[in-house]
Amino acid sequence: xxxxxxxxxxxxxxxxxxxxxxxxxxxxxxxxxxxxxxxxxxxxxxxxxxxxxxxxxxxxxxxxxxxxxxxxxxxxxxxxxxxxxxxxxxxxxxxxxxxxxxxxxxxxxxxxxxxxxxxxxxxxxxxxxxxxxxxxxxxxxxxxxxxxxxxxxxxxxxxxxxxxxxxxxxxxxxxxxxxxxxxxxxxx
Amino acid sequence: xxxxxxxxxxxxxxxxxxxxxxxxxxxxxxxxxxxxxxxxxxxxxxxxxxxxxxxxxxxxxxxxxxxxxxxxxxxxxxxxxxxxxxxxxxxxxxxxxxxxxxxxxxxxxxxxxxxxxxxxxxxxxxxxxxxxxxxxxxxxxxxxxxxxxxxxxxxxxxxxxxxxxxxxxxxxxxxxxxxxxxxxxxxx
Numbered sequence: 001x002x003x004x005x006x007x008x009x010x011x012x013x014x015x016x017x018x019x020x021x022x023x024x025x026x027x028x029x030x031x032x033x034x035x036x037x038x039x040x041x042x043x044x045x046x047x048x049x050x051x052x053x054x055x056x057x058x059x060x061x062x063x064x065x066x067x068x069x070x071x072x073x074x075x076x077x078x079x080x081x082x083x084x085x086x087x088x089x090x091x092x093x094x095x096x097x098x099x100x101x102x103x104x105x106x107x108x109x110x111x112x113x114x115x116x117x118x119x120x121x122x123x124x125x126x127x128x129x130x131x132x133x134x135x136x137x138x139x140x141x142x143x144x145x146x147x148x149x150x151x152x153x154x155x156x157x158x159x160x161x162x163x164x165x166x167x168x169x170x171x172x173x174x175x176x177x178x179x180x181x182x183x184x185x186x187x188x
Numbered sequence: 189x190x191x192x193x194x195x196x197x198x199x200x201x202x203x204x205x206x207x208x209x210x211x212x213x214x215x216x217x218x219x220x221x222x223x224x225x226x227x228x229x230x231x232x233x234x235x236x237x238x239x240x241x242x243x244x245x246x247x248x249x250x251x252x253x254x255x256x257x258x259x260x261x262x263x264x265x266x267x268x269x270x271x272x273x274x275x276x277x278x279x280x281x282x283x284x285x286x287x288x289x290x291x292x293x294x295x296x297x298x299x300x301x302x303x304x305x306x307x308x309x310x311x312x313x314x315x316x317x318x319x320x321x322x323x324x325x326x327x328x329x330x331x332x333x334x335x336x337x338x339x340x341x342x343x344x345x346x347x348x349x350x351x352x353x354x355x356x357x358x359x360x361x362x363x364x365x366x367x368x369x370x371x372x373x374x375x376x
Contacts, residue, residue, distance in 0.1 A: 007227040009220070011311040014228050014304055032197070038372065039195040040202050042365045044303065045318060051366050056373045090373065105320075108340065111299030115232065116202055119307060123199040130233060132293075143373050152296065177230045178239050184226065185244045185278065185331050 004176050013122050018166045018175070019129040023158035025082035029059060033124050034085065037157065040120030046109035052092035052102055053113045056143050056151075060084055067142050068154070073133035076154075080131065083158035088139050089114050089130075094148035102148065110152055121157050129156045192364050201310050206354045206363070207317040211346035213270035217247060221312050222273065225345070228308030234297035240280035240290055241301045244331050244339075248272055255330050256342070261321035264342075268319065271346035276327050277302050277318075282336035290336065298340055309345050317344045 006015050034057055041053060058065030060083070068086045069077070080086060091110040092102045103109065118128040130153050139151045166175065194203050222245055229241060246253030248271070256274045257265070268274060279298040280290045291297065306316040318341050327339045354363065 006231060007224060009224050010227050010231070011308055014231060014308060017231070017233070019233055035195060035368070036197050038368055039198050042368065042371060043194060043198070043202060043205070045205070045207055045306075047318075047320060049364070054371050054373050088373075105295070105299075105341075107293070107295040108299035108302075111293075111296035112303040114296075115300040115303035118233075120199055120202060130235075132235065145373060153293070176237070180223070180226055180230065183230055183242050185242050185276075185333060 013119055017118065017122060018127065020127050020160045020164065020166075021079045021129060022160065022164040023079070023083040023156065024161045027084050027159040028061070029084045029124070029126070029157075034059065036124065037085070037087075037117050037120055041113035041117040044109070044113040044116040046112070047103055047105040050092075050103045050105070050109065052106040053110045054090040054092070054149065056088040056090070056139070058086045068139065071135040071138035071142060073135070076131050076133035080129075080154070080156040083156035084126070085157040087117070087155040087157065088143070088151050089153045089155060090145060091150045091152045092148065093150045096146070096148045098148075107152065114153065114155060117155070125159065126157050127160050130154070131156070201307055205306065205310060206315065208315050208348045208352065208354075209267045209317060210349065210352040211267070211271040211344065212349045215272050215347040216249070217272045217312070217314070217345075222247060224312065225273070225275075225305050225308055228304040229301040232297070232301040232304040234300070235291055235293040238280075238291045238293070238297065240294040241298045242278040242280070242337065244276040244278070244327070246274045256327065259323040259326035259330060261323070264319050264321035268317075268342070268344040271317075271344035272314070273345040275305070275343040275345065276331070276339050277341045277343060278333060279338045279340045280336065281338045284334065284336045295340065302341065302343060305343070313347065314345050315348050318342070319344070
């Protein structure tokens with residue numbers, strides 16, 4: 001299997017997922033759609049049902065969105081604000097007022113929750129790009145995130161305009177992966 | 189919204205996902221299905237396309253499965269071997285021969301990859317339970333996993349027999365979640 005080909009039979013949502021950097025700057029999501037995005041994350045699995053996740057969700061045009069945009073890096077500031085939704089994804093890393101890990105799997109489970117949110121977005125006709133190019137401390141201070149939580153990543157969620165698909169961009173979305181043989185440790 | 193109710197409109201695969209501990213001990217998956225499970229993980233997103241994941245995949249009856257089963261804890265040893273597939277999920281944690289993190293998001297991205305594998309399993313009529321009850325060092329030694337990789341979790345994947353659904357068990361699967369209001373840091 002070539003490393004840039006997706007095997008036939010992969011679920012269509014998984015096969016179609018990609019991470020755009022061009023979003024429709026006019027498209028808006030409604031409150032019910034935001035609720036479904038959070039609901040998808042809410043029902044993700046986690047170690048011992050620890051649910052080590054929380055989210056700051058801003059819809060373009062609302063105050064939360066404006067406050068999130070302030071803390072984007074110059075790079076993400078060029079494309080992320082045009083998405084319909086910005087989400088800060090928070091991990092419950094420590095037990096409050098200690099340096100004890102809340103869960104060894106806080107990042108792992110947050111990743112799962114964001115993956116579930118991403119697939120729910122696709123079910124709504126939206127695409128997601130996750131990124132790290134923002135000021136973590138700035139977002140934490142802005143929203144009063146306590147020290148035992150971490151602002152781990154952000155997601156931009158929106159509609160992709162016609163002509164801005166994964167094959168249309170002058171800088172194509174990353175469609176390469178390590179070959180299957182490198183992923184499998186089955187025979188040693 | 190009650191914390192044990194799933195909102196209508198959630199994608200059916202996300203709404204139906206749960207983590208069984210009873211698997212059909214006769215059902216087998218074929219090599220093509222295993223390939224699709226790995227393919228789903230392979231196309232997950234990751235920070236800078238770092239792809240910090242690898243997998244040891246055993247199908248019940250094969251040698252890899254027997255070698256994985258040896259390292260289960262007493263608790264998981266009671267139910268996990270009856271699943272059709274056991275997978276050890278590996279995170280690329282360090283740059284080889286250093287204590288530098290390979291990626292700050294190794295666990296986060298492995299979680300996403302396992303979530304994608306889980307949803308592909310559902311597309312094949314299978315369910316997944318992830319667990320930590322196994323001997324990490326034992327699995328690493330068994331398969332020659334180098335020190336810069338970590339055997340983070342295992343997944344049991346298989347068919348759920350009739351009468352063993354989420355509502356049939358004397359110990360129901362965990363169907364409770366924190367309410368939406370607790371997950372949202374939107375208004376501070």
